[in-house]
Amino acid sequence: MTVSTSEFIGLARTSTESFGAPDQAFVVVPHPLGMIPREEVIAKADAAFPEIIKAATEWKPSRTTLPDQDKKPYPLETIKFTGTYADLNQMFYDKGWSLGLPVVPPTREAVDAMLKGTSHKPDEIVWDGVPPRNGIVTVEMVATLGVMAGAKPEHMPLLLGIVDAMKMPSENPEGFDWRAQTTTTHPTAPLVIISGPIVKELGVAYGIGAMGPENPVNLALGYFVNLLGDVPGGSRPPDADKSTQGWVGNTIATVAGENVDGNPWKESFPVERGFKPEDNVVIFAGGGMPLNMNDHASVDPKDLAEVMANTMNAVGPSRCFQNGGIWILSPEHAATLSREGWTKKDIKEFLWNNAKAPFGVQPPMVEGKCSITSCCPPESFGPVTPDTLIPVCKSADQIELIVVGGPGKQSQWWPFGEFSPFPPNLAKIDPWK
Amino acid sequence: MRKPLYVLVVGLLLASFLAGCSPAPAPAPAATSAPVKETVVVKETVQVSVPVSAAEQEWEVLNPAGVKKVTPMELAPRLTSLEGKTIGLKWNQKPNGNIFLDRIAELLVEKVPGVKIIKFYEVEPTTVPQSANATDAKNKAQLIAKHKPDIVIGSQCD
Numbered sequence: 001m002t003v004s005t006s007e008f009i010g011l012a013r014t015s016t017e018s019f020g021a022p023d024q025a026f027v028v029v030p031h032p033l034g035m036i037p038r039e040e041v042i043a044k045a046d047a048a049f050p051e052i053i054k055a056a057t058e059w060k061p062s063r064t065t066l067p068d069q070d071k072k073p074y075p076l077e078t079i080k081f082t083g084t085y086a087d088l089n090q091m092f093y094d095k096g097w098s099l100g101l102p103v104v105p106p107t108r109e110a111v112d113a114m115l116k117g118t119s120h121k122p123d124e125i126v127w128d129g130v131p132p133r134n135g136i137v138t139v140e141m142v143a144t145l146g147v148m149a150g151a152k153p154e155h156m157p158l159l160l161g162i163v164d165a166m167k168m169p170s171e172n173p174e175g176f177d178w179r180a181q182t183t184t185t186h187p188t189a190p191l192v193i194i195s196g197p198i199v200k201e202l203g204v205a206y207g208i209g210a211m212g213p214e215n216p217v218n219l220a221l222g223y224f225v226n227l228l229g230d231v232p233g234g235s236r237p238p239d240a241d242k243s244t245q246g247w248v249g250n251t252i253a254t255v256a257g258e259n260v261d262g263n264p265w266k267e268s269f270p271v272e273r274g275f276k277p278e279d280n281v282v283i284f285a286g287g288g289m290p291l292n293m294n295d296h297a298s299v300d301p302k303d304l305a306e307v308m309a310n311t312m313n314a315v316g317p318s319r320c321f322q323n324g325g326i327w328i329l330s331p332e333h334a335a336t337l338s339r340e341g342w343t344k345k346d347i348k349e350f351l352w353n354n355a356k357a358p359f360g361v362q363p364p365m366v367e368g369k370c371s372i373t374s375c376c377p378p379e380s381f382g383p384v385t386p387d388t389l390i391p392v393c394k395s396a397d398q399i400e401l402i403v404v405g406g407p408g409k410q411s412q413w414w415p416f417g418e419f420s421p422f423p424p425n426l427a428k429i430d431p432w433k
Numbered sequence: 434m435r436k437p438l439y440v441l442v443v444g445l446l447l448a449s450f451l452a453g454c455s456p457a458p459a460p461a462p463a464a465t466s467a468p469v470k471e472t473v474v475v476k477e478t479v480q481v482s483v484p485v486s487a488a489e490q491e492w493e494v495l496n497p498a499g500v501k502k503v504t505p506m507e508l509a510p511r512l513t514s515l516e517g518k519t520i521g522l523k524w525n526q527k528p529n530g531n532i533f534l535d536r537i538a539e540l541l542v543e544k545v546p547g548v549k550i551i552k553f554y555e556v557e558p559t560t561v562p563q564s565a566n567a568t569d570a571k572n573k574a575q576l577i578a579k580h581k582p583d584i585v586i587g588s589q590c591d
Contacts, residue, residue: 003533004589012589020506034528034591041529045536052537053545056584057513068501077496084489097497106495129502136502144497169566180563185591231497371528372563 001055003048005031010239011132011183018134023061027051038367073136074123076144078108097231099251101223103148114143117156118432126160127167131179133234137163141232149223150216154202158282159224160432162192165284166228168425181286182235185242188286189249190225191326191414192256193402195268196280198429199257206257208406211290211328218255225253247289256404258283262331263403264338270426272344283402285424287325288317290412293333301337305347309354311413312392312399315362318355318415320375320390323422324398325415330405344401352396360386398422512584517547521582524554526561530588537586551580 002024004012009028016024029048033041081088088105092098104110115122122140130137139160146159166178181188194204205215213219235241243250260268270281293311298304308327312318318325329337337347362375370376377390384390392415393399400423405411416422512518520541522534531554538550553560557576564570577585 001584002587002589005591008590018501020504021508022505023508029533032591033530033533033588036529038529038532041532042536045533046540049537049540049544052586053515056515056586057511059511061508066501066503066505069503069505071500073500076499079492079494079496081492081494082489083492084487087489088492088494095498105492106497108493108495111495134502135499137499140495141497141499144495148497169568179566227497232499366528367532369531370526372526373528 001025001027001052001059003027003029003052005029005033007031008242011242014132014234014240015183017066018129018132020066022063022066025055025059027055073125074138074140076138076140096234096236098148099223099226099230099236101251103227104150106144106147110147111140111143114146114151114153114156115140117143117153118160120160120432126163130167130228130233131235132183132240133232135232135234137228137232142228145224145227145231146220149220149227151220151224155217155220157280157429157432158194158198158202158221161280161282161427161429162221162225162284163228164432165192165282165425165427166190166225168284168427178229178233178286182229182233183240183242185244187243187245187247187250187289189247189289190229190253191285191287192221192225192253193258193269193283193404194221194255194280194429195258195260195270195283196429197278198280199260204255204257206259206404207262208408210256210259210404210406211254211412213256218257219252221255222253223251225255226251249289256328259331259403259405262334262405264331264334265344269400269402273426275426275428280429282427282429283424284427285326285414285416285422287414287416290328290414291317293411293413294409295333296409298336299339301339301342301347302350304333304336305342305350306354308411308413309351309356312351312355312415313357314415315357315375318357318392319373320357320359320362320392321377321381321394322392323416324393324395324400325413326400326402326424328404328412328414329401330408330411331403332407332409333411334401334403345396347401348396348399351399352391352393355392355399356389357392358386359384359388359390362390400424509584515541515545515548515584518583519549519551519581521551521553521577521580521585523577523585523587524552524561525563525588525590527588527590530590534586534588551582553577553580553585556580 002012004026006028009026027048029044081091089102092103093100120139124139125136126139127137142159142163151159199206203217205213205218229235237243258268269283270279271277275281291311291314293307295304295307359375363373365374375390377384522538524531524534541548541550560573560576564573
């Protein structure tokens with residue numbers, strides 16, 4: 001039996017269904033339970049107790065089977081509809097098939113044209129359940145969502161590579177998979193970096209404005225990512241996607257190319273991970289909204305790195321001993337950091353040793369217990385006082401550096417908190433050609 | 434004419450989208466203008482026309498939601514009484530959920546004869562943090578099942 005607050009019962013029921021249970025005993029208490037005084041929590045428990053006894057001894061499931069049980073994922077159902085283009089878009093939105101932005105109609109003809117962009121068969125299952133709804137993704141569905149997003153057939157290997165990277169479980173056994181990101185109240189959203197020769201071949205923006213481009217390729221890929229997460233994945237507000245406020249990254253994911261030309265360390269991010277320079281690779285991560293670092297003055301790499309460290313130690317988004325994050329470095333900031341021969345490893349070590357905030361300003365424990373948002377250093381860290389400086393993540397290896405963007409002195413820190421697959425997932429694109 | 438302004442706005446958006454987000458052409462097309470066809474070039478070998486019309490037309494489109502993966506789960510047998518039963522309490526680290534469950538434990542002991550309470554957040558503390566992924570969740574469930582509770586009451590967010 002699950003006790004849920006009234007604002008989260010929809011997500012609780014959705015999760016029950018997606019885990020395969022036709023129904024579950026629920027007891028609903030008025031929202032909220034968190035951030036209220038102890039006596040109010042006790043009063044809510046007292047009021048709920050009779051319902052808990054009743055649910056434990058009298059509840060019966062309302063159904064014994066689930067929708068879609070035994071249905072085949074291929075081919076996708078064809079829908080006939082009469083109306084204007086605007087009417088069609090309204091119908092898609094009403095059914096939960098779009099995100100409110102216009103879509104290109106996924107006609108059979110358009111989807112078949114998209115399928116010519118890959119050698120893979122349309123009935124191949126490429127993701128056997130996108131959380132939280134657990135929609136099954138076939139190559140045909142990727143083509144369909146790609147058409148809707150404005151992608152073109154030559155983008156199919158990229159779209160399939162993105163799916164491949166998104167579905168991967170984190171390499172880190174403690175790393176969260178996709179489900180947590182899609183349902184949390186935290187404004188998490190995907191971050192996709194494309195690396196390799198395909199960036200220039202297909203016109204993926206990697207220079208000026210690459211992280212928020214007026215570039216049709218990046219936009220189509222970003223729209224595709226969120227259509228995938230929200231249509232087959234079902235991560236839509238207000239019930240499955242519980243983002244308290246959210247941000248535009250929840251509608252169009254951030255997609256950019258790695259700027260290898262602007263990388264003073266020469267090796268691309270995938271090459272650092274053992275890939276070859278000629279490999280085309282999707283780097284997939286996800287995190288909270290980025291924090292911008294605006295430093296036009298530092299000449300010494302240490303000065304710039306100190307500003308970076310003090311950007312990272314913002315306790316709201318980063319907190320202590322979390323999963324680190326990715327620095328999206330502008331080429332000019334990267335050049336400054338590398339000026340005196342600093343390697344990426346040197347910078348990560350510096351940031352790890354300096355991105356710290358006092359224990360006393362962190363989100364507190366609740367009555368001495370470590371809650372989900374508390375700063376709880378591991379026992380091995382030793383005793384702490386309010387003045388003890390606490391690192392934002394567990395190790396220097398949890399800080400990644402990728403060069404993206406054009407001229408200018410701006411870089412972005414993407415803090416990953418506790419809800420992101422970390423390290424990022426990497427998937428090759430070429431096998432999907 | 435239905436929803437003329439909406440048709441115009443959406444038409445402009447789509448035209449801009451298909452044209453690679455270049456500025457929309459001027460003058461803007463009227464809502465009743467003839468259907469517009471944009472051409473998509475597929476590796477310079479296949480051409481497909483995507484129909485875009487401001488007028489009513491017949492559409493045949495694919496349902497992009499597809500079907501859900503369903504792995505049926507069997508529900509545990511229902512209880513008719515809690516007397517003499519072992520009741521597990523599962524906290525997920527959300528603030529105050531443990532206080533809520535502690536109070537439920539007090540009430541159960543007070544009002545239900547012979548009940549045995551297991552607070553998994555004390556007995557099996559590794560079950561407390563949110564599950565990182567499906568494998569982690571299964572491992573936690575197995576830890577709980579090891580204690581053979583008759584029923585588990587979990588507190589959710591927030």
